[in-house]
Amino acid sequence: MDKNELWQALLAQIQFNISKANFATWFRNTGIISKEDGSVMVSVPNNFSKEWLENKYNKLIFKILRSLDDGVREIKYNVTHTETKPREIPSSPPLNDVYNNSAQMDFAELKVDKETNLNPRYTFNNFIVGPFNELPQAAALAIVRTPGLIYNPLFVYGGVGLGKTHLIQAIGNEIAKKFPEKKIKYLSSEKLTSGIVSSIQNHSIDKLKLLYKDLDVLIVDDIQFIAGKEKTQEEFFHIFNGLYEKNKQIILSSDRPPKAIASLQERLKSRFEGGMIADISLPELETRIAILKIKSQEKKLNFPDEIIEYVAQNIQRNVRELEGALNRLSAYQTLNNRVPDIETTKTLLKNVIFSPKKTTNPDNVIKTVACFYDLKENDILNTSRRKEIVKPRQIAMFILREELKSSFPFIGRKFGGKDHTTAIHAHNKIAKELEKDENLAEEINLIKEQIYSI
Ligand code: ADP
Ligand code: MG
Numbered sequence: 001m002d003k004n005e006l007w008q009a010l011l012a013q014i015q016f017n018i019s020k021a022n023f024a025t026w027f028r029n030t031g032i033i034s035k036e037d038g039s040v041m042v043s044v045p046n047n048f049s050k051e052w053l054e055n056k057y058n059k060l061i062f063k064i065l066r067s068l069d070d071g072v073r074e075i076k077y078n079v080t081h082t083e084t085k086p087r088e089i090p091s092s093p094p095l096n097d098v099y100n101n102s103a104q105m106d107f108a109e110l111k112v113d114k115e116t117n118l119n120p121r122y123t124f125n126n127f128i129v130g131p132f133n134e135l136p137q138a139a140a141l142a143i144v145r146t147p148g149l150i151y152n153p154l155f156v157y158g159g160v161g162l163g164k165t166h167l168i169q170a171i172g173n174e175i176a177k178k179f180p181e182k183k184i185k186y187l188s189s190e191k192l193t194s195g196i197v198s199s200i201q202n203h204s205i206d207k208l209k210l211l212y213k214d215l216d217v218l219i220v221d222d223i224q225f226i227a228g229k230e231k232t233q234e235e236f237f238h239i240f241n242g243l244y245e246k247n248k249q250i251i252l253s254s255d256r257p258p259k260a261i262a263s264l265q266e267r268l269k270s271r272f273e274g275g276m277i278a279d280i281s282l283p284e285l286e287t288r289i290a291i292l293k294i295k296s297q298e299k300k301l302n303f304p305d306e307i308i309e310y311v312a313q314n315i316q317r318n319v320r321e322l323e324g325a326l327n328r329l330s331a332y333q334t335l336n337n338r339v340p341d342i343e344t345t346k347t348l349l350k351n352v353i354f355s356p357k358k359t360t361n362p363d364n365v366i367k368t369v370a371c372f373y374d375l376k377e378n379d380i381l382n383t384s385r386r387k388e389i390v391k392p393r394q395i396a397m398f399i400l401r402e403e404l405k406s407s408f409p410f411i412g413r414k415f416g417g418k419d420h421t422t423a424i425h426a427h428n429k430i431a432k433e434l435e436k437d438e439n440l441a442e443e444i445n446l447i448k449e450q451i452y453s454i
Contacts (some may be wrong), residue, residue, distance in 0.1 A: 001068065001069060003032040003033075003034070003035045003040075003207070003275050004031070004032065004038075005034045006035070006065065006068060006069060007030070007031055007042075008033060010061065010063055010064050010065055010068065011027060011030075012059075013423070014061070014064065016101060017060060017096075017450075018060075022134065024129075024141065024424065025128070025129045026052055026053060026056075026057065026112050028045070028048060029044075029045040030042060030045070030049070030053075031043050033078060033080065035072075037073075037299075038071050038072055038073035038074065038076045038235060039073065039074050039075075039076065039448075040072055040074070040076070040079075041076050041078055042075060042076065042078065043077075043078055043079075043080040043271070043434060044077050044079055044080070045079070045080070046079060047079055047297065048290070048293050048294050048297060049079075050077045050078075050079055051171075051293075052290070053077055054454070059073060059138065061075060062075055063185060064097070064161070064351055064363075075339075094141060095401060098289060102258070107335070110140055111432060113176075116172060116176060116184045116185060117185065117186040117187060117191075118169050118172045118173050118176065118184065118186050118188055119169055120173060121174060122165070122166045122167075122169035122170045123170050123173055123174070124137075124140075124141070124144075124170045124174055124177075126298070127163065127166055127167060127170055127292055128287075128290060128291050128295075130283055130286070130290060130291075130408065131208075131284060131287065131406075131409045131413065132162075132280060132281045132283040132284065132287055132288030132407045133158075133163060133167070133280045133281075133283075133412035134199040134409055134411060135279075135407075136154075136156045136167060136276045136278035136280055137152050137167065139154055139276050140167055140168075140170065140171045141276050141425040142155070143171055143175075143249060144171055144174045144175055144178065146388065147175050147179070147182065147214070147216065147217055147249040148217075148247040148248050149224065149277030150164060150277045150315040151275045152247070152249060152250060152274075153240075153244075153249075153250035153251060153271070153274070153275040153276075154171075154249075154250075154251045154252070154275055154276050154281065155252050155253075155254065155258060155272050155273070155275065155276065155277045155278070156166075156168060156251070156253045156278055156279075157253065157254045157255060157256055157257050157277070157278075157279050158255070158279050158281065159255060159280075159282070159317075159318060159323060160282030160318060160319070160320070161318030161319055161320030162280045162281075162282060162318050163319055163335045164221070164254075164282060164356050165221055165253065167253075167280075168186070168219050168221060168251050168252075168253050169186060169219070170306075171186050171217075171251055171383070172186050172217060172221070172251075175216075175217055175249075179216075181218050182216040182217060183214055183215050183217070184215070184217040184219070185212075185215050185217070185218055185219065186219040186221070186378060187218075187219065187220050187221070188220075188221045188222060188224045189220055189221065189223050189225040189226050190222075190225060192206065192220055192232065192236065192390070193225070193229055193232045194228070195224060196208065196231065196232045196236070197209060197231065197232070197434055197436070200231060200235075200346055205235065207253070208235075209235075209238070209239065209242075209276055211296075212239045212243065213242055213243075215243060215248060216248050216249065217248065217249045217250075217251070218239070218243055218248070218249070218250050218251070219250075219252075220250075220252050220253075221253050222253060222254065222255070223252045223253065223254045223261075223272075224254040224255055224256060224261050225260050226264070227262060227263040227264050230261040233264070233265050233268055235269070237265070237268055237271070240271055243325070250275075252272060255343045257277060257279070258272035258273050258277070259273070272392050279308070279407075280308060281318070281319075281405050281406065281407040281410075282316065282318070282404070282405040282406075283319065284362070284404075284406060284407075284410060285312055285313065285316075285361065288312035288316070289308055289309065289312045289320060290310075291319060292308045292309060292311055292312055292322055292326060295322070295323060295326055296308070296326055296330075299326070299330055301326075301329070301330050301333060301339075302339070303329065303339055304339065306342055307329070307339070307340065307342060307345050308343075310342060310345055310346070311326075311329075311345070311349065312324050314349070314353045315349075315352065315353065316359075321352065324352060325349055326353055327351060328352070329349075329387075332344065332348055338401070357431050359453060360403065360404065360451050361404070362400055362404060362406060362410075362414055364451060365396060365399050365400055365403065365404070365451055366380065366381065366396050366414070368393065368447060368450050368451045369392055369396040369399065370396075372446070372450065372452075373388075373392040373446050375388075375389065378418065380392050380393045380396055381414075381415055381416055382416055383418075393415065393426070394426035394427075394429055394430050395443075395444060395447070396415075397411050397415065397426040397429060397430075398426060398427050398429060398430035398431070398444075399425050399444070399448065399451070400414070400448065401423070401427050401439055403448065403451070405430060407420075408420040408421075408423040408424050408427070408438065409423075411423035411426075430444075
C-alpha cells in the first residue's frame with residue numbers, strides 16, 4: 001500500500017469511529033507526506049488541527065494505521081497550508097470598530113445577497129463543531145446534499161449567540177453554491193410577519209403567495225416570534241404546506257422547541273415537529289477553548305494558552321461573547337503592539353465577565369456523584385448494568401444536563417462512549433421519577449450542594 005492508499009484506508013475506517021461532523025472538521029485536508037522507517041508524517045492544514053489530532057485522535061489513528069501496516073511505529077504531524085478555500089471572515093476591521101461587535105456585523109452585512117437575503121460570511125467552513133452542536137451540524141450537512149428529501153423541516157433551537165443564524169444561513173449559502181439553479185430565501189420572522197401583514201392590508205396576499213410558491217428552500221430565523229400572531233400563522237401554515245408538499249426544503253430556527261412556544265397553533269406545532277428537531281446546547285470548556293483558538297488564528301493572533309484558558313473558563317454563555325472578548329484582546333494588541341498578559345486580560349474583560357457564579361465541571365459532577373453513592377468513578381463510567389450502579393449513573397447524566405447544560409452526545413461519550421439516546425433516556429427517566437419521588441429530589445439536592453461546595 002503506498003502512502004496515499006494507506007491514508008485513504010485510514011479515513012475510510014475513521015469515518016465509522018467518529019461522528020460525521022468531527023470527521024469533516026478534523027480530517028479535511030489531511031494526508032501523509034512521507035513514510036520512512038516506520039515513521040509516518042501526517043500533513044494537517046493548521047496548528048489547531050495539529051493539536052487536536054495529536055491530543056484527541058492520535059491513539060485511534062495509530063491503532064488503525066498499525067492494523068493496516070504493522071511496520072508503522074510512530075506518527076508525526078506537520079502543518080502544511082493546503083487549504084484551498086479563501087477565508088470567509090473579513091480580516092481585521094477598522095480599529096474604531098473593533099470594540100464594537102455590532103459595527104463588525106454591519107460591515108459584513110453590506111454584502112447580503114439581495115435575492116436570497118443570505119450573508120456570505122456564514123459558511124460551514126468557519127462554523128466550528130463540537131459536541132454542543134454536532135447533531136444540528138450533521139443534519140445541516142445532510143440537507144445540503146439532498147435538499148428537501150431528508151429532514152423536512154429542519155428545526156434548530158438553542159439560546160442566544162449559539163450559532164443558529166450562522167448554521168441556517170450556512171445551509172442556504174452552501175445550497176446556493178452547489179445548486180445555483182435553486183431559489184432560496186432567508187427571512188427573519190419579523191420580515192415574514194411584516195410581509196404578510198402589509199400584503200393583507202394591500203389586498204395583495206395572492207401575489208405574496210406566488211413569491212413563496214416558487215422557492216426551493218425557505219429559511220425562517222427566530223420563528224418563535226410568530227407566536228400570538230394569528231394572521232401570520234394562518235398564512236404561514238399555507239405557505240409551509242405548499243412547499244412541503246412539493247418536497248421543498250424548509251429550515252426554521254427558534255430559541256425553544258416547538259412544544260414550548262406558547263400561542264402557536266397546534267397544527268403549526270405538529271408541522272414543525274414533523275421533521276428533524278436539533279438543539280444547540282452550551283459549548284463545553286474544551287470546545288470554548290477550541291473556538292477561541294480557531295477564531296484567534298483566523299485573526300492571525302497568537303494568544304498564550306494561559307489567556308485562552310482564562311477567557312474560556314470565564315465566558316461560558318455563548319459564542320458571541322467569546323468573539324466579543326477576542327475582539328477586545330485583539331484591539332489591545334493592535335494598539336500596544338503586544339499580546340496582553342493575564343492581568344491586563346482580566347482588566348480588559350472585567351465588564352464582560354460577570355461576578356463569579358457558582359461553577360462546576362463534568363469531572364467534578366461525576367466524582368461527587370460516585371463519592372455520594374460510595375462508588376468508584378470508574379464504576380459509573382463503565383458499562384455495568386448492576387442496579388446499584390445504573391441509578392447513580394443516570395443521576396450523574398441528569399445533573400450534567402441540568403446544571404451544565406451539557407449536550408446529550410457529550411454526556412453519552414463521557415460515559416464510556418455511549419450513544420446520545422442513552423443519555424436522553426437517563427435524563428427522561430430521572431426527570432419522570434423526580435415528579436413523584438420526593439426522596440430522590442432531596443438526594444439530588446444534597447449531591448448538588450456537595451458539587452458546588454468544592
Ligand atoms: P444565534 O443566531 O444563535 O443567536 P449567531 O448565529 O448569530 O447566534 O452567532 C453569534 C456569533 O457567534 C456569530 O458571529 C457567529 O458567526 C458566531 N458563531 C456561533 N456559533 C459558531 C460556531 N459554531 N463556529 C463559529 N462561529 C460561531
Ligand atoms: Mg440568530
